[in-house]
Amino acid sequence: MAATAAEARFRIEYPFLPRDSRIVAVDGGAMGVVRRASQLRWDGSARFLLYDAATAKGNGETTDATLRDCTDGETTLLSRELDGADVAVMVAGSDGGEAAAIIGRACADRRIMTAGVVLAPAGVHTNDAVVALRPYAMVLIVSSAEDDLIDLLTALRV
Numbered sequence: 001m002a003a004t005a006a007e008a009r010f011r012i013e014y015p016f017l018p019r020d021s022r023i024v025a026v027d028g029g030a031m032g033v034v035r036r037a038s039q040l041r042w043d044g045s046a047r048f049l050l051y052d053a054a055t056a057k058g059n060g061e062t063t064d065a066t067l068r069d070c071t072d073g074e075t076t077l078l079s080r081e082l083d084g085a086d087v088a089v090m091v092a093g094s095d096g097g098e099a100a101a102i103i104g105r106a107c108a109d110r111r112i113m114t115a116g117v118v119l120a121p122a123g124v125h126t127n128d129a130v131v132a133l134r135p136y137a138m139v140l141i142v143s144s145a146e147d148d149l150i151d152l153l154t155a156l157r158v
Helices: 028-038 078-082 097-110 127-133 147-155
Strands: 021-025 047-056 062-069 075-077 087-092 113-119 139-143
Touching (some): 021 028, 028 087, 028 113, 028 147, 047 075, 047 097, 062 097, 087 097, 087 127, 097 127, 113 147, 127 139
Parallel strands (some): 021 087, 113 139
Antiparallel strands (some): 047 062, 062 075
């Protein structure tokens, strides 16, 4: 609520719609966190996924990735998941370079907003994950608190 009538003039009076979101654990250190987040209630059409493997062409060029759904374990392709997505959040423990690059490039090609979250206990080396996510995440959070992922997803209207 605005404190004064003058401040109220700047309030946006339309509803913010939830986003069509993809939240992807890019390494083993993030899988448990993303699974727990998937069990919460979200307003948008959020899909919580686990990076499984990259698929490559014969010349070694990676073109797509296999993802597993956190809720039912079904596999899907990254390219299919990104069709129609508004935002992608990549969640890493202390690694995830290959996955971050594949997902980040695919999002950039489709002009999908991206965010990265590196979650590791205090004192755990996270430089590899930060270096991997930095080129592909418009927003990057490094934290030891699992709640920071929940706060980010809430702020993004997942």
